[in-house]
Amino acid sequence: MAVIDKMMPVRRGRNKFSLPNHSANDNKFLKKLFWYHLLLSFVYYIYSVFNRSDSHFYYEKIVTGFRGPDWSSFYGTSTTFIEWTGYPFIKWLGFSFEAIMALFAFFGFLGFIYFYRFFRERIFFKNTYAGFDLLHLFFLLPNLHFWSGSFGKGAFIFLGIGLLFYGLNNIPKRYWVLLIGALLTYHIRPHILLVILASSLIGFTFSSKGVGWGVKIVMILIAAMALGFIYKDVLNMVGLETDTVLTEGLNMSNRAAELSKATSGLDITTMSLPMQVFTFLFRPLFFDAPGMLGIIVSFENVFLLFITLIFLFKGGILYIIKGDFAVKTAFFSFITVSIALAQISGNLGIAIRQKSQIMMLFLFIIIQMYDDKKKEVFKSRRKTVNQRETLIRE
Structure with a gap:
């Protein structure tokens, strides 16, 4: 250990108005x-x-x-x-x-x-x-x-x-x-790397703080080369032929139907996209739990659903729009992978396992929002103290 x-990393503070x-x-x-x-x-x-x-x-x-x-x-x-x-x-x-x-x-x-x-x-x-x-x-x-x-x-x-x-x-x-x-x-997971690279590109492009154009250009070139390198592998992972994608699109309904045949499966092909994503992220919820493992996971899902609702009610969407590179990259990676996997994870057991791969990114966004709000208060108080000390010296 x-x-x-x-x-x-170690952060050393000199007074009570320094970062902890x-x-x-x-x-x-x-x-x-x-x-x-x-x-x-x-x-x-x-x-x-x-x-x-x-x-x-x-x-x-x-x-x-x-x-x-x-x-x-x-x-x-x-x-x-x-x-x-x-x-x-x-x-x-x-x-x-x-x-x-x-x-x-x-x-x-x-x-x-x-x-x-x-x-x-x-x-x-x-x-x-x-x-x-x-x-x-x-x-x-x-x-x-x-x-x-x-x-x-x-x-x-x-x-x-x-x-x-x-x-x-x-x-x-x-x-x-x-x-x-x-x-x-x-x-x-080549397709997850694809998503994270694309999300990084979006994050750099639309973040206005601390990102120079030189770094942006480098990231665009890296992302473009990487996307070209793994393109065929991504399509193979979802069982598609390269030359049929542009003409037929990404039709995942057959794969979803196959996965839903298991004992813990759901027929998600009849659900709307928002319901598919909700099912992927927050189910099972006790009433549809597949066995003892599903019941245990339901407790965690209730907690995740609760903190997600709080995040949204406290201005989470606006925060993501105004967020920096890390927030935007984490969000686009999380939501894109979630939408893709939600369309094929008809089996709740598979959904439980796969969502654990990217859930940390959403949890990061939540806690980053709370921390940034505290940081604003901290900076305001420190500014007030500095102004008082300046007046006293004068």
């Missing part, structure tokens, strides 16, 4: 978060023992050499990349199923560290809800830990997005972090 101690120093509390919280994540990763392992999960299939395909005789046979995007990553640990180092599960749980925890660093660099004040630190409360949501604590795509996509946004917060000094995050996200 000494690594965590070195990673957290959170470093000591951050270190303590991250150490506790590690054990919390480990606990929920173990819960997932127990769940996988009684409910055969994708983790077992990944492991078995590596052991049996399903894709070929050597490591290179497993290389690819999506599922194959998970198998390719696990291959040397399982084949060469003899990792058991439990060992590879623990390793990927650690990868998932690294995602929490980088997301937390991204949040903390921008969140200065303690924002409370019902007496609880809202920042800590967001990072304790169990669904995030449950799906990022196993041998599978959840751990890597969570880490990849965390690296991306941490890198985007300081591109000149963290371009290597940004590159690693982009490569990792591309190999798991």
Whole structure:
């Protein structure tokens, strides 16, 4: 855990009107978060023992050499990349199923560290809800830990997005972090990288503060080259042929119908788009919970729905319009991925798992709004104090 101690930034205040120093509390919280994540990763392992999960299939395909005789046979995007990553640990180092599960749980925890660093660099004040630190409360949501604590795509996509946004917060000094995050996200979900790149472009273009035209031009060129590189892979991920997209459009109704055939499925093809997005983000809600796991997730969904309504009633939409680059990028990434996945996640179980990949971005926007409002009050008070001190000296 000494690594965590070195990673957290230190803010030193000279008087009561300086920004607070959170470093000591951050270190303590991250150490506790590690054990919390480990606990929920173990819960997932127990769940996988009684409910055969994708983790077992990944492991078995590596052991049996399903894709070929050597490591290179497993290389690819999506599922194959998970198998390719696990291959040397399982084949060469003899990792058991439990060992590879623990390793990927650690990868998932690294995602929490980088997301937390991204949040903390921008969140200065303690924002409370019902007496609880809202920042800590967001990072304790169990669904995030449950799906990022196993041998599978959840751990890597969570880490990849965390690296991306941490890198985007300081591109000149963290371009290597940004590159690693982009490569990792591309190999798991090319279409999500596509969305984040496009959202970054929009965020830079429409943010008026602190972004020079030189950086904007560089981002436009990078986004254009990356979009061209992963275009075909994105279409393959949703089962479409490249030459039919422009003529037929993105018709996902067939895939949605297939997913809705499961026991926890919903026929979303008859729903309006707003209802599809609502279903993806906030259901199940007790009355349609698929089993015990669905009931547990329903508690979290009620909380998310509640804080979303508060956010909207307190001017959340206007805040997003006026927000800076990070806010706009997070919002466009969140809403675009949500709309896309909502149209194919007819199965509630799939929706529960997939929304955990991008929910942190919306939670960031919420807490950033609260923090910016406190920052305005802070600046106003500091200005008043400075004016008083100037009058006294005169």
